[in-house]
Amino acid sequence: MATSRxxxxxxxxxxxxxxxxxxxxxxxxxxLELIRNLAVRDVEVRYKxxxxxxxxxxxxxxxxxxxxxxxxxxxxxxxxxxxxYVVFLLTGLTFWNLFANGLMSATGCVTGNxxxxxxxxxPRVVLPTAAVFARFIDFMFSALVLxxxxxxxxxxxxxxxxxxxxxxxxxxxxxxxxxxxxxxxNVLYRDMTQLVGLVLMVWMYMSPVMYAASSQTSTLQGxxxxxxxxxxxxxxxxxxFAGQLTEPSFLWSAAAWAVLALVGGLAVFKRVEPLxxxxx
Amino acid sequence: MxxxxxxxxxxxxxxxxxxxxxxxxxxxLQMLPRRSRPKPEPFWALQDVSFEIKQGRSLGIIxxxxxxxxTLLKLLTRTMQPTEGRIEMSGRMSALIELGAGFHPDFTxxxxxxxxxxxxxxxxxxxxxxxxxxxxxxxxxxFIDVPVKYYSSGMNARLGFSVAVHVQPQLLIVDEVLAxxxxxxxxxxxDRIFAMKRSGTSIILVSHDLGSIERLMDDGxxxxxxxxxxxxxxxxxxxxxxxxxxxxxxxxxxxxxxxxTSQVSFAVDAxxxxxxxRHEQSIAPGDPASIHVRxxxxxxxxxxxxxxxxxxxxxxxxVAEISGLRDQQxxxxxxxxxxxxxxxxxxxxxxxxxxxxxxxxxxQGRRLANAxxxxxxxxxxxxxxxxxxxxxxxxxxx
Numbered sequence: 174m175a176t177s178r179x180x181x182x183x184x185x186x187x188x189x190x191x192x193x194x195x196x197x198x199x200x201x202x203x204x205l206e207l208i209r210n211l212a213v214r215d216v217e218v219r220y221k222x223x224x225x226x227x228x229x230x231x232x233x234x235x236x237x238x239x240x241x242x243x244x245x246x247x248x249x250x251x252x253x254x255x256x257x258y259v260v261f262l263l264t265g266l267t268f269w270n271l272f273a274n275g276l277m278s279a280t281g282c283v284t285g286n287x288x289x290x291x292x293x294x295x296p297r298v299v300l301p302t303a304a305v306f307a308r309f310i311d312f313m314f315s316a317l318v319l320x321x322x323x324x325x326x327x328x329x330x331x332x333x334x335x336x337x338x339x340x341x342x343x344x345x346x347x348x349x350x351x352x353x354x355x356x357x358x359n360v361l362y363r364d365m366t367q368l369v370g371l372v373l374m375v376w377m378y379m380s381p382v383m384y385a386a387s388s389q390t391s392t393l394q395g396x397x398x399x400x401x402x403x404x405x406x407x408x409x410x411x412x413x414f415a416g417q418l419t420e421p422s423f424l425w426s427a428a429a430w431a432v433l434a435l436v437g438g439l440a441v442f443k444r445v446e447p448l449x450x451x452x453x
Numbered sequence: 454m455x456x457x458x459x460x461x462x463x464x465x466x467x468x469x470x471x472x473x474x475x476x477x478x479x480x481x482l483q484m485l486p487r488r489s490r491p492k493p494e495p496f497w498a499l500q501d502v503s504f505e506i507k508q509g510r511s512l513g514i515i516x517x518x519x520x521x522x523x524t525l526l527k528l529l530t531r532t533m534q535p536t537e538g539r540i541e542m543s544g545r546m547s548a549l550i551e552l553g554a555g556f557h558p559d560f561t562x563x564x565x566x567x568x569x570x571x572x573x574x575x576x577x578x579x580x581x582x583x584x585x586x587x588x589x590x591x592x593x594x595x596f597i598d599v600p601v602k603y604y605s606s607g608m609n610a611r612l613g614f615s616v617a618v619h620v621q622p623q624l625l626i627v628d629e630v631l632a633x634x635x636x637x638x639x640x641x642x643x644d645r646i647f648a649m650k651r652s653g654t655s656i657i658l659v660s661h662d663l664g665s666i667e668r669l670m671d672d673g674x675x676x677x678x679x680x681x682x683x684x685x686x687x688x689x690x691x692x693x694x695x696x697x698x699x700x701x702x703x704x705x706x707x708x709x710x711x712x713x714t715s716q717v718s719f720a721v722d723a724x725x726x727x728x729x730x731r732h733e734q735s736i737a738p739g740d741p742a743s744i745h746v747r748x749x750x751x752x753x754x755x756x757x758x759x760x761x762x763x764x765x766x767x768x769x770x771x772v773a774e775i776s777g778l779r780d781q782q783x784x785x786x787x788x789x790x791x792x793x794x795x796x797x798x799x800x801x802x803x804x805x806x807x808x809x810x811x812x813x814x815x816x817q818g819r820r821l822a823n824a825x826x827x828x829x830x831x832x833x834x835x836x837x838x839x840x841x842x843x844x845x846x847x848x849x850x851x
Contacts, residue, residue: 291532292573362476
C-alpha cells in the first residue's frame with residue numbers, strides 16, 4: 174500500500190501549524206458527520222421499531238397539552254391573554270420538551286452505548302451531542318404540530334418569530350452544556366437518570382411553561398426569569414405572539430448561562446471521560 | 454523504517470475501591486461521618502510494558518487469562534489511558550476487540566457499517582463504495598438490513614471483522630473474537646490479515662492459539678500478571694510460555710534460544726510448491742511435487758552454501774526436513790537471484806495445510822538467512838485422512 178508509506182514518511186516534515194489545523198478541521202468534519210449519523214439513526218430507530226412510528230413525536234406533546242389544558246385551562250382557569258390557552262400551553266411544551274427530552278436522552282447515552290465505547294477511541298462528547306440533536310429533530314416535527322394549531326385557532330403570529338432561530342441556538346447550547354454534565358455524572362452514579370427526572374419536573378413547574386411569567390408579581394417574575402430556561406421560553410413565546418421581547422434583559426442572562434453551562438459541562442465531561450472505560 | 458507503534462514503560466493501575474459509590478443515593482449516605490473507611494486498593498494490571506512495532510510487522514500477544522492482554526489492547530485503542538508511560542502510534546487504526554464492539558444493537562447491519570466506519574474515521578461516501586465488498590466478505594447479505602441485535606455471535610464477528618479490515622487501516626488489532634467463527638471463516642480471516650500485512654499493514658493479534666502466533670507472527674510478546682515475561686521471536690516466546698505452562702512439547706530440533714540472524718545479505722524471496730500431476734494449486738496425497746525456492750544474494754561475490762527446507766503443519770509440528778547440508782548439495786549463489794528446485798516423486802502427506810520454512814547456510818553450516826512460513830500449500834485428497842503422513846500399504850489376510 175503505497176499511500177500508507179507515503180503518509181508515514183511525510184509525517185515529520187508535515188507537522189507544521191497549517192497541517193495540524195487541517196488535520197483538526199478534517200477530524201472535526203468527521204465527528205460532525207458521526208454526530209449527524211447517530212442523531213438521524215437514533216430518531217429513525219426510535220420510530221421505526223415502534224407501533225405508532227413518528228406519531229409519538231406528535232402524539233406526546235398533544236396529549237400533554239390536552240390534559241394540562243383541561244386541568245389548568247378549564248379547572249383552574251389559567252389566563253393566557255389573547256391567545257387560546259391550548260396554543261399557549263402547546264407552545265411552552267414544545268420548546269420545553271426540546272430541553273427536557275434532550276437532557277433525558279443525553280443522560281443515559283454514554284452508559285447506554287457501552288458497546289460502542291469498546292471499539293476505537295472517538296471523542297465521547299459525540300454521544301450526548303448526538304442525543305440532543307436527535308431530540309432537536311423530534312422538536313422540528315412537534316413544531317409542525319404547533320404550527321397546525323396556530324393556524325387552526327387563527328392566532329396572529331408576528332414576523333419577529335424568525336428571531337426564534339437564534340434563540341433556539343442559545344437554548345441548544347444551554348441544553349448541551351447541562352447534557353454533558355449529566356451524561357458524565359451518570360457514568361459514575363447510575364441513578365442520575367432518576368435525579369434528572371426529578372430535577373426536570375421541578376424545573377418545568379418553575380419555568381413559564383404552563384403560565385405566563387408576565388402575569389405574576391414583578392418579584393416573582395424576576396425570579397422565574399432568572400432561570401435561564403424561563404428567560405428563553407418567555408422570549409420565544411413573546412417573539413411568536415407579541416411581536417417583541419417583553420423582558421430583553423433576561424435574555425442576556427440566559428445567553429450567559431448557556432455559555433457557562435457549555436464550558437462547565439464540557440470541562441466536567443472531559444474530566445470524567447478517562448474514567449469511562451474503567452467504571453463501565 | 455519508522456516505528457509504527459511505540460509503547461514505552463506503560464503501566465496501568467486500577468483502583469479497586471470497595472467504597473466507591475455508584476449511585477447518588479450511596480454517595481449521600483457516605484457523607485455521613487463514619488469511623489473508618491476501607492483504603493483504596495491499587496491493582497496494577499500492567500507494569501512497565503515496552504515494545505515497538507515497525508510498519509508492516511506483526512506482533513502476537515499471548516498470556517493467561519487475566520494477564521493484562523485486554524488492558525493492553527484497550528490502551529492501544531485509546532479507550533483507556535495509561536497511568537504511566539506513553540503509547541505513540543501513527544496512521545489509521547482499526548480494531549476487532551470484543552464481540553459487537555462499536556455496534557449499535559438497534560441499527561441494521563448496513564447502518565452499523567456506516568457508523569463503525571465513521572468511528573474509524575471514514576466518511577460515509579467512502580464507505581458506501583466498499584459496502585458490497587464488506588457485506589460479501591461477511592457473508593451476511595440476507596441479513597444486512599436486520600438490526601444487529603438479532604445477529605448470531607458468528608454473524609456479529611464476521612461483520613465486525615469485515616468492517617475492520619475494509620477501512621484500509623495501517624494498524625489492525627485483533628483480539629480473540631475470531632474464535633467464534635467457523636474454521637472456514639477463521640481461515641479466511643487469517644488469509645485476509647496476511648494479505649493486509651503483505652501490503653504494509655501492521656498487525657497486533659491476541660490469541661490463545663499458540664500455533665498460529667508461532668507460525669504467523671513476526672514477533673511475540675508474553676504477558677503474565679501484567680509484566681512482560683518474554684519478547685522476541687514467536688517460536689521462543691511460545692516455547693517459554695509453554696514451558697511455563699508445564700506442557701513443553703518435545704521438540705529437540707528447535708533450540709529455544711535460536712537467534713534470528715539479522716543478515717540482510719541473503720534472502721529467501723519466494724517459495725512455490727506445485728503438484729506435478731495437475732495444474733491446480735492443491736496437491737493430492739502421494740502426488741509428485743516440486744518445491745521451488747528463489748534466493749537473493751545481495752553481496753557482490755558468489756557464495757557457496759546449502760539450502761534447508763522444512764515442512765511444518767500450521768500448529769508448528771515439523772513434518773519433514775529436506776536438508777541440502779545433509780544431502781551435500783552445495784549451491785553456488787551468484788550475486789543476484791538463484792533458483793533451486795527440489796523434486797519429489799511422491800509427497801506422502803495427508804490432507805491438510807502445510808507451511809514451508811527455508812534456511813540458507815554457508816558452506817561451513819552457518820546460518821545466513823531464515824525465512825519462516827516462506828511458502829504454504831494444501832494437500833487435498835478425495836477422502837479425509839487424519840494424521841500427517843500417508844503410509845503406502847496393502848492388506849493381507851494372515
